[in-house]
Amino acid sequence: MKIAIVGSGYVGLVTGACFSEVGINVVCVDIDSKKIENLNNGIIPIYEPGLEDMVVRNMKKGRLSFTTNIAEAVKECEVLFISVGTPPDEDGSADLKYVVSVARDCGKNMEDYLLVVTKSTVPVGTSEKVRKAIQEELDKRNVAIEFDVASNPEFLKEGAAIADFLKPDRIVIGLDSPKAEDIMKSLYKPFTLNGHPTIFMDIVSAEMTKYAANSMLATKISFINDIANLCELVGADINLVRRGIGSDTRIGHKFIYPGIGYGGSCFPKDVQALIRTGDDYKYNLRILKAVEEVNNDQKTIIFDKIKKYFNGDLANKTIALWGLSFKPQTDDMREAPSLIIVKKLLEAGAKVNVYDPVAMKEAKHHFGDSVTYFEDQHEALIDADCLAILTEWPEFKFPSFKIIKKLLKSPAVFDGRNIYDKAEMKQNDFDYFCIGVDTQK
Known part of the structure; x- marks a missing residue:
């Protein structure tokens, strides 16, 4: 099986390197020619422990390559992952122009069955936009080519992304086709042999799972920071309080460390995007709005x-x-x-x-x-x-x-x-x- 991953940023590069590590032929695509040139020379654009060695090793073995030619990549692969950026707009919603652009490239260039998988963090309903964009381009060509769309959100922690991909807590896959399910089972088989669970669900639920997971973790961080600020005022010690509540298995110790707020490319963006989705559906996500407010203050x-x-x-x-x-x-x-x-x-x-x-x-x-x-x-x-x-x-x-x-x-x-x-x-x-x-x- 040969797969293509469009977008060679953090998620795309880690995904491509790890799939190639288990013997799958991977081509990573990016419109940034300088980035692709550097990658072909073994120069990694991000710092992630273990990633550079893995990329160089699999390039030498011929399992991992990099290109700017998306048309060629689409024609040669059976599965294409969309791993491009979804930066927040001014209103907090995710900007999907890059995702839709890749979908259109698929419709313009595919010659045989293709499974298009959204790996980027995208709002609920994005996969239908991807499906529509592909079909519109096929209609313009006046061709009937079978394709499927799936959602496979990533759960990678920066600094531990390699381990997270190779030994995942869970693999979440949203799809609506038996053929797509068979392909994804085969693709992820090397990662599930040791019992790591694969959770299949409908596409909308998979899209929501990613946002809900990150928002839950962000909530824990803002909660413990709110409690920490109160502890300081009343004379309690948050370090002791954290140990006391963390020993409750229903709560656990993870993500209840007090600090100066969460950052990074995921939590702030995903909390904002989920709030925006709620607003779009006339539902006020009050807890998440408070989570964001606490974090900004922290x-x-x-x-x-x-x-x-x-x-x-x-x-x-x-x-x-x-x-x-x-x-x-x-x-x-x-x-x-x-x-x-x-x-x-x-x-x-x-x-x-x-x-x-x-x-x-x-x-x-x-x-x-x-x-x-x-x-x-x-x-x-x-x-x-x-x-x-x-x-x-x-x-x-x-x-x-x-x-x-x-x-x-x-x-x-x-x-x-x-x-x-x-x-x-x-x-x-x-x-x-x-x-x-x-x-x-």
């Missing part, structure tokens, strides 16, 4: 704490920031809290020193010359008035507190991810501030 928490510590005057203060990506093990800064925090610090007149293990190149696209970049985490602290932790990279978790204190002008640490222990920081004579704990009592 991204300013660390800035507010820093400003209060310096009595509201940040003019000419130097703030050192460790971590810029929205989470560890990725260079992705889309919707990262660091974007908001840096903006507010600069607006308040502060100077900003930044360090991140992998996101420095990406940071320069966002901040330009407005901040000072450092290739060493400790150099970023020299003569800084305080340190703020924005991303919980492993290398930040066990630092030399003696070195930190020696380099900083003020012994102040603002921990946006609660990676340090309150008692230990107090023992080292730091002014320590985190999320959901009154560290000053």
